[in-house]
Amino acid sequence: xxxxxxxxxxxxxxxxxxxxxxxxxxxxxxxxxxxxxxxxxxxxxxxxxxxxxxxxxxxxxxxxxxxxxxxxxxxxxxxxxxxxxxxxxxxxxxxxxxxxxxxxxxxxxxxxxxxxxx
Amino acid sequence: xxxxxxxxxxxxxxxxxxxxxxxxxxxxxxxxxxxxxxxxxxxxxxxxxxxxxxxxxxxxxxxxxxxxxxxxxxxxxxxxxxxxxxxxxxxxxxxxxxxxxxxxxxxxxxxxxx
Numbered sequence: 001x002x003x004x005x006x007x008x009x010x011x012x013x014x015x016x017x018x019x020x021x022x023x024x025x026x027x028x029x030x031x032x033x034x035x036x037x038x039x040x041x042x043x044x045x046x047x048x049x050x051x052x053x054x055x056x057x058x059x060x061x062x063x064x065x066x067x068x069x070x071x072x073x074x075x076x077x078x079x080x081x082x083x084x085x086x087x088x089x090x091x092x093x094x095x096x097x098x099x100x101x102x103x104x105x106x107x108x109x110x111x112x113x114x115x116x117x118x
Numbered sequence: 119x120x121x122x123x124x125x126x127x128x129x130x131x132x133x134x135x136x137x138x139x140x141x142x143x144x145x146x147x148x149x150x151x152x153x154x155x156x157x158x159x160x161x162x163x164x165x166x167x168x169x170x171x172x173x174x175x176x177x178x179x180x181x182x183x184x185x186x187x188x189x190x191x192x193x194x195x196x197x198x199x200x201x202x203x204x205x206x207x208x209x210x211x212x213x214x215x216x217x218x219x220x221x222x223x224x225x226x227x228x229x230x231x232x
Binding site: 045049089105109111 | 122153159160161176208210218221222225226
């Protein structure tokens with residue numbers, strides 16, 4: 001069972017355009033939704049994250065939109081640049097059990113390969 | 119700070135061989151984890167640890183063992199490698215294992231099993 005579904009699998013955008021990547025989740029217990037960016041040959045790195053008590057979070061050209069009722073969230077990259085070309089992963093986490101301790105698990109989507117053409 | 123260091127960067131094994139993928143972090147992070155990345159499959163959690171002496175299984179633990187004897191190190195052991203374990207392996211750590219503590223990833227180990 002895939003708990004976080006990400007689309008599209010790949011995306012090609014012209015420089016200056018808007019890149020949009022969508023994710024949907026099933027488990028309403030998820031309470032943290034980060035996006036990770038991965039360049040070739042490197043490990044993923046946290047880009048931006050949101051909690052379900054807000055509907056939008058913006059950091060520079062990157063914005064997360066969150067729709068709790070639809071169980072969907074998306075990443076928007078404004079004024080996309082060739083340097084944004086990378087693989088993007090959405091993710092979701094929940095706490096396992098009720099201990100409140102350090103036992104959370106991050107579940108990733110399958111990734112979107114973004115190519116921004118100059 | 120080196121962050122999360124993984125060794126080796128590349129490895130080729132024959133079916134049935136064993137090996138250990140090394141992971142070390144110098145950030146005094148409680149939480150460490152291993153993921154594998156396969157084309158079209160995203161990142162899948164293999165094992166994780168919330169502190170020295172404490173480990174637990176993730177989504178795809180079969181064929182892998184882990185231990186956490188120190189805060190810094192979290193090795194991943196393949197006891198009898200299989201072609202299905204050909205993948206890129208990432209180690210990641212976070213300050214705590216809760217809430218919005220971001221994961222810090224190493225640069226991966228590319229493993230090929232023939």
